[in-house]
Amino acid sequence: MASLAALPLAAAGQVGEGFFHERTPGNRPCQANPSHLFCWDWARENIDRYGTPALQQLELVLISVVLGFLVAFALALLAHRRRWLRPPLLAGTGVLYAIPSISFFLLLLPITGRSRETAIIALSAYTLQIIFRNVTVGLENVPESAKDSARGMGMTERQILWRVEIPLATPEIIGGLRIATVSTIAIATLAVFVHAGGLGTQIYGAANLRFPTSILISIVIVMVMAFIFDAALLTIQYFTTPWRRARAS
């Protein structure tokens, strides 16, 4: 953490030429050749430097998605009860979603400064739209007849929500979480611009323009991460929605 905080990474331009030399021990033949897309020798020697950024990235994603989910889920339940809240909430989260990502991080700088909090606020804000929309749609798709019979048999509104509506909306809710998680894993690389670390530290550097190996390694790590999260969420969906696998015999 300490070494990373010392890096002057407020913007790509500030990374400068030094980054490359400073952080690239050894002088492999392929390093000198800019047309060489991937330098295996360098990768083998430097792979350990991705551990900490990857963990930071993971932490940023987890905190942001959980936070975003809690906020969006609460907003969706509110909009479910009070229908008139739905359009403004949809518009509000939509505006947040439409802000170009780098500018969002930079806009927050004067308010929250260069910190992990800034990154988490921006990343959470991006998840709101997708999760809010999916939870709302999921709740809306619950068959009216199931709600009618639930009410008619004596379930309270709260019981209808937690025992009928939310379980039946699970596929849409998890669907929203999957998109939100995967996109957050990608966008979290921008956290480097507010000094919040992550794999962005290994991607954004002027030196990498001539030496793409580090970018490629980071991309692979991001993709593997996204794949693992997506598979985990799909597994959760599989085990929480057994009725969806039941087919007419």
Add this chain to the structure above:
Amino acid sequence: MSEAQATSESQPQPGASSVSYEGATKRYGGSATPAVDNLTLEVPAGEICVLVGPSGCGKTTAMRMVNRTVEMSEGDIRVGGESVRDKDPAKLRREIGYVIQQIGLFPHRTIAENIGAVPQLLGWKKERTRARTSELLELIGLDPELGERYPVQLSGGQQQRVGVARALAADPLVMLMDEPFGAIDPIARERLQNEFLRLQAQVRKTVLFVTHDIDEAIKMGDRIAIMKEGGRVEQYATPAEILMAPATEFVEDFVGADRALKRLALMRVSDIDLWEAPLAHVGQATTEVRAKLAEPDVEVPYPLLVDSERRPLGWLSERDLRAETVPAKPDSPLGPLLDRDDIMRDALADLLQGEAQYAAVVDHEGRIDGVLSVEIISEFLKSPAAKTEEHSAVERPHG
């Protein structure tokens, strides 16, 4: 909820309660005329009361006011003497079975979990719910193995049976059924109706049954309330009374011009005076049989061959009678054989389908009881008991 309350609530309440509407009125905001206007109606415990009428007559609203899924604006409804207004809506609904046309099973719960939904709400022990669930699966004639399936894996008819079982699970005092068989194909509907009537004979619940189908109302109802716009009851009577003596022109129109025919659905073969056929036994001298046929008041012109227990074997033809004695194998087959307890409408269908003029009617032991003919039925339909449209009934000579 206190513990004492929890235990008292989890006790099954046996039997059924009466339902009385006392000037129940429902006004929707923005509508000048009430959906249900000052409805007063008494449904005795253990009976099926069918609310029937054209769409928009307020029958569903009237039904839903009982479990307060629609809150009445004025008046009161008492279930077993207690006002529904005095109870917490959720608790009230747990004592009232509820079946809707769209069935509304929970897609994410197994059949057993669906049936056990109300017991779960009432806080029953798992063991007790499980026992009750298998009891109900058996009652509705579903394989207990299906309890582990999900609703999507069942046919529409099976799903609707489960819907009824779910409503019966906590032994409710009253059942509300809103067009329960409306979305089922006609053949399965007929079977479900019969099954429900059989079930009702066992459980004897007070049932409020909403339909727009007068035939279903006649079949299912102990009493029928024919409703007109605004939830006004035009006539509240037994099906037979409604068919014989419609109280108003509206009822007459609603029941339809074929109501005499509909009455046949309410009658059994034993309700009508049957004819007697001359009986013949194997080995009897044909001259004796011919003598019987020659009697002036003979009602059926063919002799019926019966065995020593008076069980019908077949009809004797002119050729059979040319022999010296009655043969063991009659020329004409027996044709349709009816039971005294058969529904008259079905009996007529059998006669027409068998292209037979006469059908032998037997008692429970299979002994001959009489003979039914298309003529008897047609005379019955023309008789004053069945005549319901005086102005159009034309006196026709017959004999």
